[in-house]
Amino acid sequence: MSASNTTTITSIGAPNRRNTELALLVFAVLIPVFAYVNAGLAKHDQVPAGLLGYGVGLGLLAGVAHLLVRKYAPYADPLMLPIATLLNGLGLVLIWRLDQEPVLGKAMAPNQLMWSTLGLALFVMVLIFLKDHRILQRYTYISMMVALVLLVAPIFFPGVNGAKIWITLPGIGSLQPGEFAKIVITVFFAGYLMVKRDALALASRRFMGLYLPRGRDLGPILVIWAISLLILVFETDLGTSLLFFGLFVIMLYVATERTSWIVFGLLLSAGGAVLVSSFEPHVKERVHNWLHPLQLANGGVTETAQTMYAFGSGGIFGSGLGQGYSRLIGGIAPKSDYILATVGEELGLAGLMAVLLLYALLIERGIRTALAARDPFGKLLAIGLSGAFALQVFVVAGGVTGLIPLTGMTMPFLAQGGSSVIANWALVAILLRISDTARRPAPSPAPSPDAEATQVVRSQ
Amino acid sequence: MNKPLRRVAVFCGLLVLALLLRVNYVQFVQADQLSNDPHNRRVAINQYAQPRGDIIVDGKAITGHTTTTGSDFKYKRTYTDGPMWAPVTGHASQAFGTSFLEGVEDKFLTGNDDRLFFNRTIDLLTGKQKQGGNVVTTLNAKAQEAAFRGLGDKKGAVAAIDPRTGAILALASTPSYDPSTFAGNSKNDEKSWVGLQKGSDTDDPMLNRALRQTYPPGSTFKLVTAAAALQSGAITDVDKDTESPDPYPLPGTTVNLVNEGSIPCRNASLRNALKYSCNTVFGKLGADMGLKTMVDESELFGFNEEQFVPVRADASNFDTKMSPDQVAQSSIGQFDTAATPLQMAMVAAAIANNGTLMKPYEVDKLVAPNLSTISQTSPSKLSQPLSPENAQKLQSMMETVVESGTGTNARIRDVVVGGKTGTAQNGVNNKGTPYAWFVSYAKTDQGSPVAVAVVVEDASANRDDVSGGGFAAPIAKRVMEAVLNK
Numbered sequence: 043m044s045a046s047n048t049t050t051i052t053s054i055g056a057p058n059r060r061n062t063e064l065a066l067l068v069f070a071v072l073i074p075v076f077a078y079v080n081a082g083l084a085k086h087d088q089v090p091a092g093l094l095g096y097g098v099g100l101g102l103l104a105g106v107a108h109l110l111v112r113k114y115a116p117y118a119d120p121l122m123l124p125i126a127t128l129l130n131g132l133g134l135v136l137i138w139r140l141d142q143e144p145v146l147g148k149a150m151a152p153n154q155l156m157w158s159t160l161g162l163a164l165f166v167m168v169l170i171f172l173k174d175h176r177i178l179q180r181y182t183y184i185s186m187m188v189a190l191v192l193l194v195a196p197i198f199f200p201g202v203n204g205a206k207i208w209i210t211l212p213g214i215g216s217l218q219p220g221e222f223a224k225i226v227i228t229v230f231f232a233g234y235l236m237v238k239r240d241a242l243a244l245a246s247r248r249f250m251g252l253y254l255p256r257g258r259d260l261g262p263i264l265v266i267w268a269i270s271l272l273i274l275v276f277e278t279d280l281g282t283s284l285l286f287f288g289l290f291v292i293m294l295y296v297a298t299e300r301t302s303w304i305v306f307g308l309l310l311s312a313g314g315a316v317l318v319s320s321f322e323p324h325v326k327e328r329v330h331n332w333l334h335p336l337q338l339a340n341g342g343v344t345e346t347a348q349t350m351y352a353f354g355s356g357g358i359f360g361s362g363l364g365q366g367y368s369r370l371i372g373g374i375a376p377k378s379d380y381i382l383a384t385v386g387e388e389l390g391l392a393g394l395m396a397v398l399l400l401y402a403l404l405i406e407r408g409i410r411t412a413l414a415a416r417d418p419f420g421k422l423l424a425i426g427l428s429g430a431f432a433l434q435v436f437v438v439a440g441g442v443t444g445l446i447p448l449t450g451m452t453m454p455f456l457a458q459g460g461s462s463v464i465a466n467w468a469l470v471a472i473l474l475r476i477s478d479t480a481r482r483p484a485p486s487p488a489p490s491p492d493a494e495a496t497q498v499v500r501s502q
Numbered sequence: 503m504n505k506p507l508r509r510v511a512v513f514c515g516l517l518v519l520a521l522l523l524r525v526n527y528v529q530f531v532q533a534d535q536l537s538n539d540p541h542n543r544r545v546a547i548n549q550y551a552q553p554r555g556d557i558i559v560d561g562k563a564i565t566g567h568t569t570t571t572g573s574d575f576k577y578k579r580t581y582t583d584g585p586m587w588a589p590v591t592g593h594a595s596q597a598f599g600t601s602f603l604e605g606v607e608d609k610f611l612t613g614n615d616d617r618l619f620f621n622r623t624i625d626l627l628t629g630k631q632k633q634g635g636n637v638v639t640t641l642n643a644k645a646q647e648a649a650f651r652g653l654g655d656k657k658g659a660v661a662a663i664d665p666r667t668g669a670i671l672a673l674a675s676t677p678s679y680d681p682s683t684f685a686g687n688s689k690n691d692e693k694s695w696v697g698l699q700k701g702s703d704t705d706d707p708m709l710n711r712a713l714r715q716t717y718p719p720g721s722t723f724k725l726v727t728a729a730a731a732l733q734s735g736a737i738t739d740v741d742k743d744t745e746s747p748d749p750y751p752l753p754g755t756t757v758n759l760v761n762e763g764s765i766p767c768r769n770a771s772l773r774n775a776l777k778y779s780c781n782t783v784f785g786k787l788g789a790d791m792g793l794k795t796m797v798d799e800s801e802l803f804g805f806n807e808e809q810f811v812p813v814r815a816d817a818s819n820f821d822t823k824m825s826p827d828q829v830a831q832s833s834i835g836q837f838d839t840a841a842t843p844l845q846m847a848m849v850a851a852a853i854a855n856n857g858t859l860m861k862p863y864e865v866d867k868l869v870a871p872n873l874s875t876i877s878q879t880s881p882s883k884l885s886q887p888l889s890p891e892n893a894q895k896l897q898s899m900m901e902t903v904v905e906s907g908t909g910t911n912a913r914i915r916d917v918v919v920g921g922k923t924g925t926a927q928n929g930v931n932n933k934g935t936p937y938a939w940f941v942s943y944a945k946t947d948q949g950s951p952v953a954v955a956v957v958v959e960d961a962s963a964n965r966d967d968v969s970g971g972g973f974a975a976p977i978a979k980r981v982m983e984a985v986l987n988k
Contacts, residue, residue: 296506343541353528354536355544367544391529395522402518409511413504421503425510436517445524
């Protein structure tokens with residue numbers, strides 16, 4: 043028996059699937075390019091002038107990202123980068139298409155392209171500089187501070203359209219720190235829970251059928267979570283507070299493996315939702331619109347009704363890109379919060395389900411990464427990030443389609459918004475890094491000087 | 503930690519499943535209801551997303567379309583000779599909806615009619631734009647022009663029918679409006695629309711006086727009374743003297759019914775009574791025949807019922823509950839008796855068509871964009887108010903009116919014309935300007951090709967037959983000449 047077969051751990055890992063990723067990326071670039079041509083032909087009867095720039099640009103970005111993944115995270119999951127690229131590319135086409143409606147204000151696609159480029163740059167930087175996700179564990183408490191700062195900051199800036207969730211930087215524009223806080227707070231939760239999970243799970247008292255942990259274990263995390271929720275309610279950013287709450291419950295449940303946390307979380311959220319919706323006029327109105335979507339307000343058709351009309355008019359196959367009237371939704375957010383309505387109207391039920399399934403696939407790959415991760419911190423971080431992503435998709439899509447009351451948040455990658463697209467690229471980068479570590483074959487054992495002398499006998 | 507992870511995965515799967523179910527519900531189950539909701543602006547946008555089909559007269563379209571910018575609606579309706587044709591076409595406005603033929607045949611004109619389904623499917627396959635169908639009318643452009651120009655700046659209306667088929671040849675109403683002026687949805691369109699409403703224009707130009715306005719028919723109603731007398735057998739010989747006092751004391755009252763001016767009405771024959779338009783003779787005839795006979799005969803002519811041509815025409819009125827003195831007054835076209843110009847044209851048409859009243863209609867056929875005929879109106883009989891013999895008797899009486907009576911202004915060289923004048927008093931104590939009426943028909947070897955009713959609202963002269971004969975008869979004559987190609 044030769045030396046190379048003397049270990050039980052094989053150094054030949056799973057195939058790295060980089061070529062699969064490349065093939066998928068080709069589709070992820072081609073589909074938006076065709077969509078762009080389609081929208082241009084429908085809107086102006088000619089191939090859009092920016093096609094070459096867009097196609098080559100998107101192709102280059104995807105290509106560079108792919109090459110760097112090949113070099114810095116060779117065993118990373120092959121699906122995440124293509125899905126994110128496809129969603130981002132489709133988002134750009136949709137925004138460009140809505141830019142062609144003069145009533146919707148100034149063009150936003152060029153800026154979105156710039157932000158997407160920055161997002162991909164951040165994606166690449168994370169892959170290059172974050173050699174191992176476990177480094178993040180060192181920054182557990184710094185993350186806590188950063189998350190708090192990010193959450194508190196918008197209070198000092200003027201609110202926009204009824205929600206104080208922006209930081210306005212002169213010359214650069216406005217940022218939505220909540221999107222970044224989502225990642226940072228996940229890092230904090232993961233780091234903290236990893237250390238305290240045994241204490242939380244075991245050193246608890248049974249009270250009315252629930253295991254309540256000791257205050258000193260649960261205290262800090264509960265305080266941070268409560269503060270962030272309060273801030274968000276104060277800033278009337280309910281979507282994000284819901285997201286943070288769900289994130290917290292999921293991570294606590296995964297860390298402690300105690301079902302009671304789910305019950306606890308559901309009770310708390312139900313109570314909180316009823317409480318908030320009963321005194322906050324902003325929320326009251328949203329709940330009313332949700333229950334009576336087609337009711338006229340002030341003699342006119344509401345945005346909610348317009349969104350429903352857009353979905354209904356799209357039907358099964360949609361009107362075709364560029365041929366819908368989702369501009370009728372008007373208001374402030376047809377390119378961001380309501381972009382799914384354009385998908386529904388122009389790509390139809392078929393297109394909308396395809397987009398939702400892309401998100402589902404991305405979430406599934408994230409959870410699979412969590413399952414495959416070998417360290418508890420990686421598991422918690424991966425499930426936290428995927429869970430946050432899933433909740434955000436659900437809250438936005440559910441809100442726009444009228445499944446739940448509407449809360450202002452952006453559809454990851456698809457919707458217009460610089461902070462969102464950058465933060466989500468970073469999120470995918472961290473997930474890719476964890477998946478690379480998880481799928482990487484263990485290094486070959488160091489050659490042992492007495493390898494020849496010892497015979498390992500396999501008992502099997 | 504893998505067990506809770508798997509459960510979280512299931513939970514995320516459920517979230518996505520909920521979303522998928524929801525979008526299927528909205529975009530599949532509710533889709534139809536949402537996309538056709540009247541508040542969904544796409545409904546209106548689609549209506550104007552392709553050119554409307556045309557309304558056609560004598561093989562030429564009297565409607566058209568232009569493209570508009572700066573609004574959701576791509577195509578805008580235009581009208582050739584809008585004011586002249588407005589009582590026929592009505593309007594199709596991006597902002598203010600549709601009316602008359604544009605409204606009744608809206609689905610066909612926009613191409614949404616189910617009867618165009620096959621054409622739409624073919625267009626879909628060949629990639630052609632959806633097209634609307636065309637509505638071919640029965641109208642006669644020359645007759646319409648004669649009617650419209652004849653009315654000129656006077657307030658009034660003309661309805662002309664082909665008695666043999668019921669095909670409507672002219673429907674004019676003045677003052678009129680140009681539906682092109684508010685076909686779009688700009689500020690100017692809104693201004694025109696508001697300016698045309700009854701509140702801002704007391705002339706009410708958007709009122710279709712030929713179909714939607716009833717006037718007291720005055721002496722022209724004596725034709726119906728004469729028909730009732732002949733049909734009921736009250737009179738068999740139209741040249742035999744009747745027993746009619748002058749003045750005629752209304753039964754059960756102390757009021758005398760008198761004649762206008764000094765005309766020979768005492769014991770006048772039916773022919774002479776019609777020739778001179780004797781109130782006393784016809785008043786007594788009506789009262790003697792009684793309410794039921796008069797109601798039955800007038801309803802055979804179409805009174806007390808809305809007509810759909812297919813545009814709705816108001817019901818003309820002959821009261822069904824009256825005392826004998828009221829019957830006498832109603833029998834000379836006064837009291838509550840009221841008729842649309844279309845109704846009086848139907849009366850003349852029934853007499854001219856030897857007693858058979860054909861159902862009036864103004865749509866000859868509906869034509870698909872590929873020119874195939876989708877539906878064709880075939881003439882149908884509405885009723886038989888007169889026997890042919892009695893109809894011919896009445897014709898000869900009406901011809902006397904034109905030859906030597908009050909209607910000489912309607913004489914046409916080498917053509918047999920029958921007519922009846924009328925002036926209806928109007929307003930409390932007859933203070934309003936009277937309405938001048940003239941109903942007539944022309945006859946050729948092939949029967950009568952045209953029957954006309956003309957009403958002019960602002961006839962200033964007050965005397966009965968001078969007014970009807972002077973103001974309305976020349977217009978009727980021009981319409982008949984147009985149809986006869988004279």
